[in-house]
Amino acid sequence: MKQNEFDVIILGGGITGAGTHRDCCLRGLRSLLIEKKDIATGATGRNHGLLHSGARYAVNDPESAEECIRENMILRRIAAHCVEETDGLFITLPDDDLGYQKTFVDACRKAGIDAQIIDPELARRLEPSVNPALIGAVKVPDGAVDPFRLCAANMLDAQLHGGQVRLGTEVTGFIREGDRIVGVHTVDRRTGENADYYAPVTVNAGGIWGHGIAAMAGVEVGMYPAKGALLIFAHRVNNYVINRCRKPSNADILVPGDTVCIIGTTSTRIPFEECDDVAVTPDEVDLLITEGAQLAPALSSTRILRAYAGVRPLVSADNDPTGRSISRGIVCLDHAQRDGLEGFVTITGGKLMTYRLMAEQATDAVCRMIGVYKASYTENTPIPGSQVKSYEEVAGKIWEKPSAAQKSAASRMGTRAADISEGDASVICECEEVSAAELKLAIDRLSASTLTDLRRRTRVGMGTCQGQFCACRAAGLLAEAHGCVEKERRDLADFLQERWKGNFPIGWGDTLREAEFTQWTYKHVLGL
Amino acid sequence: MRFDCVITGGGLAGLIAGISLQKEGRSTAIVSTGQNAMHFFSGTFESVKEAPxxxxxxxxxxxxxxxxxxxxxxxxxxxxxxxxxxxxxxxxxxxxxxxxxxxxxxxxxxxxxxxxxxxxxxxxxxxxxxxxxxxxxxxxxxxxxxxxxxxxxxxxxxxxxxxxxxxxxxxxxxxxxxxxxxxxxxxxxxSVPGIRTQMQLKDYYISLGGTFLQGDEVTGAHVHDGVVHSVVTRNLDSHYLEADCFVLASGGFFSKGLLATPTSVVEPVFGLDVDYPADRSEWYDPSFAADQPYMRFGVKTDVALHPMIAGESVRNLYVAGSILGATRPEFGTGAGLAIRSAFAVVDSILKP
Missing domain, CATH: 3.40.50 (Rossmann fold)
Incomplete structure (x- = not known):
């Protein structure tokens, strides 16, 4: 096989693409993943980070609910260092119909979700932040999942099994032989270099951008771009995921994760042209705060860290104006059967947390098409870092007396933290406790080329200071690694711009104080 | 406790006002939270040419x-x-x-x-x-x-x-x-030189007989008929600080001289009138590199640097430093604003 020939080409570096890439590599295929920007830049990195139990979909979308609970249990096993087993509550407030609770619990049980009605008093004890006015509560096995970590670990495992990745590379067209797609034309967005890659099957895992990829291939995948806005709070107010026990609506899920918690979402149809740069409006911010405070009243006085939005890659079903009633089920299209176009598969729909099953289905389709008969074994194979469940146990095995930063590294990297045991332990990001060694490893082994790439892989700049202290230090490391200061100066400016984008929609209180300090520091003191 | 003048804020503006008044024989106190913009001083004085x-x-x-x-x-x-x-x-x-x-x-x-x-x-x-x-x-x-x-x-x-x-x-x-x-x-x-400069000014102020209340914060004030009678601090509790006049040099947003909420921008101690647009979307420029509108917001003042409550001047209260935002462009920005407005306040106070 030539350098530019593969068994399969996967388009999209979100969790679906990364998972599919990994599954293909584990089944022994020569796989190439091509991503226009960076890993987890689309909906993968712009959601709640909710490890659904499936309860939210049990009543209206039982198929998704069953997928969710099954994958929920699998991810707890294979992605332990990306998952927090928090459990969740579905609360009924005085405005809600308590009668819905029974329908809800019945549907959950039918889908195989362990839903337990608990006394409101017990709910208040288990989750002190919950709205004390609640009149009903159901406990379900919800959890939290770190999508960046999950995506990076899948990508890394693919690499460890021979997979190749081209980040910052855009597909400009398909190479055809008759009614068959046999490869792609690409351009490297950083260097401008063109390259062609060949494979008997190409998988479209582009999320909402999959619509455009399919169109480029000459087939139609009717997609429905539904924007969801979310807010991150600077403190972890709750320990359980808190949901409203009613028909899914706006801003009715509060998810704890790491040191923060996230309220969301809204659901608004937007034009495809806006998918690359979605903004959160003041109305959305106000709605998220008002509705969020219904779940946990403390939110109305908690500092907000950022506002952000993602675009769900829903597959159109009808003319539902919000997209709420469209199934979150997985859609795997073999375009040979559907459109008579050979060598092309689209994998879409689904959810962050059903990515593994999506990957399995897509890889099954690939294997069928190229005549490889191997079954997936991702269900029982931990991703790199997840071999040991407790991060404290991991840290204790690597370091005699682990520091806070070393424990943090163990929680982010799992057992892979052993790779930084000898490195430079000086702390670059105090908010998230990220050391120079962890950043250097991400630059060397996880192909991070910008500060934003580093943030996705290590959480640098994600904490309360929003990059105020760490961005310039991390920029120094990147400049050294790449040997180009001028590029890094621009990268630093881009990173600060990206942080500001999420700050100004919620620019008041301490968030504005921090922003003023940051702007003062970089413009007047440091002279960027 | 009674002084001729009580100053809120131990940054450049507050210290220059305090030092100048002490030199003129006035008894003053400065209430300082401990940290201020001097701690982030670049070492060059923005918008100041030769030192007056x-x-x-x-x-x-x-x-x-x-x-x-x-x-x-x-x-x-x-x-x-x-x-x-x-x-x-x-x-x-x-x-x-x-x-x-x-x-x-x-x-x-x-x-x-x-x-x-x-x-x-x-x-x-x-x-x-x-x-x-x-x-x-x-x-x-x-x-x-x-x-x-x-x-x-x-x-x-x-x-x-x-x-x-x-x-x-x-x-x-x-x-x-x-x-x-x-x-x-x-x-x-x-900034080491910034902290050092602030400490040198503070030590000089104390050597002139000034009372520097470090690590304290003005939390409230007693204002009647357009006159401030006393201010309340966190540490002194019911021992109010009384004075003939008061200077507010409590800084911008970072120093908590101004406080933004989702619907308003307020001066939290006296409830002074603040100049800002009501529509929140006008507070920010989406570009990080641009000059930010919110940094221009400031307390409204009259010619003598008296601020206002509901449009009425507070006759024995004066405002200096970055809490003015860009409402008084004649004073410049940054260090220049702190220095010029502090001297202007001192002149206003000393004017017979």
């Missing part, structure tokens, strides 16, 4: 070395900025090419001194650069000797601007002991 005589007098008496010359200074990220009035730590050069070869020396393990960026900036200015790192040994003599030993034909040495916590003796010693032009480049905040 009364400022130069204060600096000299406080032991603060400043110098004036129009030119450019080296910034921590390797860029150059125009500057005129600077602390002794900061060199102002007639042009960017201040040397032909420079040795940039950092301390090992130090993350806040951006040697790569500095080298890039100097090379662009036509100065050849070499990087070196030394261990942070104790004693200024050892540091001077270590740096001198590293020189290899360079006519300039660039060091982090972290010397002299109490006074500038170490800064001057390094300049004398190292046989090359010694240039200090700033680090990530906090």
């Amino acid at each position: 005589a009364r400022l130069a007098e204060i600096f000299e008496a406080a032991g603060i070395k400043v110098h004036y010359s129009a030119g450019v200074r080296l910034m921590p990220m390797g860029t150059f900025r125009e500057a005129e009035l600077a602390l002794g730590d900061v060199d102002i050069f007639p042009s960017e090419r201040f040397a032909s070869k420079a040795l940039i020396v950092s301390f090992r393990g130090e993350q806040g001194f951006f040697t790569g960026f500095l080298a890039d900036g100097l090379e662009k200015a036509g100065i050849a650069c070499r990087l070196a790192a030394i261990d942070r040994s104790s004693g200024i003599k050892k540091i001077a000797a270590a740096v001198s030993g590293l020189l290899d034909g360079e006519d300039a040495v660039v060091l982090p601007q972290v010397f002299g916590q109490k006074d500038s003796a170490d800064v001057e010693y390094l300049r004398e002991a190292i046989p090359a032009k010694v240039v200090f480049a700033g680090t990530q905040p906090p």
Whole structure:
């Protein structure tokens, strides 16, 4: 096989693409993943980070609910260092119909979700932040999942099994032989270099951008771009995921994760042209705060860290104006059967947390098409870092007396933290406790080329200071690694711009104080 | 407790007001939370040209070395900025090419001194650069000797601007002991020269008989019929601070002189009128690099720098420093705003 020939080409570096890439590599295929920007830049990195139990979909979308609970249990096993087993509550407030609770619990049980009605008093004890006015509560096995970590670990495992990745590379067209797609034309967005890659099957895992990829291939995948806005709070107010026990609506899920918690979402149809740069409006911010405070009243006085939005890659079903009633089920299209176009598969729909099953289905389709008969074994194979469940146990095995930063590294990297045991332990990001060694490893082994790439892989700049202290230090490391200061100066400016984008929609209180300090520091003191 | 004047804010504006009033025989107190914009001072005075005589007098008496010359200074990220009035730590050069070869020396393990960026900036200015790192040994003599030993034909040495916590003796010693032009480049905040300058001003203020209440915060005020009678502080609780007049120099958003909520911008102690647009979407520019509208918001004042409550001037309250935002453009910005508005307030208070 030539350098530019593969068994399969996967388009999209979100969790679906990364998972599919990994599954293909584990089944022994020569796989190439091509991503226009960076890993987890689309909906993968712009959601709640909710490890659904499936309860939210049990009543209206039982198929998704069953997928969710099954994958929920699998991810707890294979992605332990990306998952927090928090459990969740579905609360009924005085405005809600308590009668819905029974329908809800019945549907959950039918889908195989362990839903337990608990006394409101017990709910208040288990989750002190919950709205004390609640009149009903159901406990379900919800959890939290770190999508960046999950995506990076899948990508890394693919690499460890021979997979190749081209980040910052855009597909400009398909190479055809008759009614068959046999490869792609690409351009490297950083260097401008063109390259062609060949494979008997190409998988479209582009999320909402999959619509455009399919169109480029000459087939139609009717997609429905539904924007969801979310807010991150600077403190972890709750320990359980808190949901409203009613028909899914706006801003009715509060998810704890790491040191923060996230309220969301809204659901608004937007034009495809806006998918690359979605903004959160003041109305959305106000709605998220008002509705969020219904779940946990403390939110109305908690500092907000950022506002952000993602675009769900829903597959159109009808003319539902919000997209709420469209199934979150997985859609795997073999375009040979559907459109008579050979060598092309689209994998879409689904959810962050059903990515593994999506990957399995897509890889099954690939294997069928190229005549490889191997079954997936991702269900029982931990991703790199997840071999040991407790991060404290991991840290204790690597370091005699682990520091806070070393424990943090163990929680982010799992057992892979052993790779930084000898490195430079000086702390670059105090908010998230990220050391120079962890950043250097991400630059060397996880192909991070910008500060934003580093943030996705290590959480640098994600904490309360929003990059105020760490961005310039991390920029120094990147400049050294790449040997180009001028590029890094621009990268630093881009990173600060990206942080500001999420700050100004919620620019008041301490968030504005921090922003003023940051702007003062970089413009007047440091002279960027 | 009763004073002639109680000042809220121990930054540049509050200290200059306090020092000037003490020099005129007034008894004053300054309430300071402990941290202020001086702690992030770049070392050059924004929007100030030559120091006015009364400022130069204060600096000299406080032991603060400043110098004036129009030119450019080296910034921590390797860029150059125009500057005129600077602390002794900061060199102002007639042009960017201040040397032909420079040795940039950092301390090992130090993350806040951006040697790569500095080298890039100097090379662009036509100065050849070499990087070196030394261990942070104790004693200024050892540091001077270590740096001198590293020189290899360079006519300039660039060091982090972290010397002299109490006074500038170490800064001057390094300049004398190292046989090359010694240039200090700033680090990530906090700023050692800024903190030192603030402490020198504070010590001078105390030596003039001023009462400096460090680590305290004004939490409320008693205002009747447009006159402030006293202020309440967190530490003094029911022991109100009474005075004939009051100065508010509590800073901008970062220092909590101004407080933004989702629907308003308020001055939290007195509830003073603030100039800002009602529509929140006009508070920000989506571009980080742009001048931000919110930084222009400030307390409304009359000619004598009295602020207002519901449109009525508060007759014995005066406002100075960055809490004014851009409402008084004649005073400049940054350090210039602090200095000029503080002197204007002092003149207003002393006017018979």
